Amino acid sequence: MTSERFIAGIYNYCDYWCERCAFTRRCRNFASRRELEHEARGGKAGDDATRAEFWNRLADKVHETAAFGPADAWADEFDFELDPTPDPALVARVEAHHQAVGEHPLVRLAHAYMKGADAWLKTADGDLKAVAQGLLAAAGSKFADEDYEEAAREMGELLEVVAWYHTLIPPKLGRAIGGLLERDDGDGADHTLLKEVRLEDANGSGKVVLAAIERSIAAWLRLRGILPNREAEILRLLALLSRLQRGLQAALPGAQAFHRPGFDDPV
Ligand code: SF4
Numbered sequence: 001m002t003s004e005r006f007i008a009g010i011y012n013y014c015d016y017w018c019e020r021c022a023f024t025r026r027c028r029n030f031a032s033r034r035e036l037e038h039e040a041r042g043g044k045a046g047d048d049a050t051r052a053e054f055w056n057r058l059a060d061k062v063h064e065t066a067a068f069g070p071a072d073a074w075a076d077e078f079d080f081e082l083d084p085t086p087d088p089a090l091v092a093r094v095e096a097h098h099q100a101v102g103e104h105p106l107v108r109l110a111h112a113y114m115k116g117a118d119a120w121l122k123t124a125d126g127d128l129k130a131v132a133q134g135l136l137a138a139a140g141s142k143f144a145d146e147d148y149e150e151a152a153r154e155m156g157e158l159l160e161v162v163a164w165y166h167t168l169i170p171p172k173l174g175r176a177i178g179g180l181l182e183r184d185d186g187d188g189a190d191h192t193l194l195k196e197v198r199l200e201d202a203n204g205s206g207k208v209v210l211a212a213i214e215r216s217i218a219a220w221l222r223l224r225g226i227l228p229n230r231e232a233e234i235l236r237l238l239a240l241l242s243r244l245q246r247g248l249q250a251a252l253p254g255a256q257a258f259h260r261p262g263f264d265d266p267v
Contacts, residue, residue, distance in 0.1 A: 041053075097178070097181065109243060124227065168212055210249070213248075
C-alpha cells in the first residue's frame with residue numbers, strides 16, 4: 001500500500017464514528033487499529049481473551065526497540081534533568097484555563113443539550129417501542145402498502161444519530177473554545193505562529209461541532225414527525241441546538257469555512 005492511500009490528518013477533525021465513516025479505507029488511524037486487532041485475534045472472532053491480548057500487544061509496542069532503541073537510550077538523548085515537582089504557576093494557569101472553558105456560555109449550553117437529550121433518550125423508550133411495534137404490526141399486515149420495515153430502520157438510525165452526537169458535542173466544543181481562550185501574551189514570529197495554529201485547530205473542532213449540530217437537528221426534525229406526543233421536548237432540544245449553532249458561528253467565524261481533510265474534499 002502506498003502512503004497516498006491515506007489522507008493526512010483526516011482523523012483530527014472527524015466525529016470518531018468509524019462504523020459510519022466513508023473514509024475508513026483512507027484513514028491511517030483506522031487501519032492501524034484494524035491491524036492491531038487483526039494481529040491480536042489471529043483471524044478468530046474477538047472474545048475477552050483476544051481483547052486482552054490486543055491491549056497487551058499495544059503495551060508491548062511501547063517496549064519495542066526496533067525503531068528507537070530501548071526507551072532508556074533515547075530518553076538519555078535529552079540532556080536536561082526532569083524536575084518532577086509541578087510548577088505552581090503552570091498548574092494554576094492550566095486550572096484557570098479549564099475553569100474558563102467549563103464556564104464558557106457555549107460549553108454550558110452544550111452540556112445542557114447533552115443532559116436534555118440524554119433524559120429524552122432514556123424516557124422515550126416506551127413511546128419508541130410503541131411506534132416500533134406499530135410499524136412491525138403494519139409490516140405484517142397483508143394490506144400494508146408502505147415500507148414499514150424501512151420506516152422502523154430509519155427510526156433506529158435517527159436515534160443512533162442523536163445518541164452519537166449528543167455526547168460528542170460537549171468535548172469537541174470544549175476543545176474549540178479551549179483553543180480560542182488559550183492565552184499567549186508573547187510576541188514574535190513563534191508566538192504568532194502558535195496563535196494561528198491554535199485558532200486553526202479551534203476552527204477545525206468547531207467545524208466538527210457544526211456538522212454534529214446540523215445532523216442532530218435533521219434527526220430531531222424527523223423524530224418530531226414520528227413522535228408528535230414528544231414534540232414539546234424535541235422543540236426545546238432543537239432550540240438549544242439552534243442557539244449553540246448561532247453562538248458557535250459568532251464565536252468562531254472561521255469554523256464553517258475550515259477545510260477538513262477528506263470530508264470537505266470533492267468526492
Ligand atoms: S476518519 Fe473515519 S475511520 Fe478515521 S477515525 Fe475518524 S471516523 Fe474513524
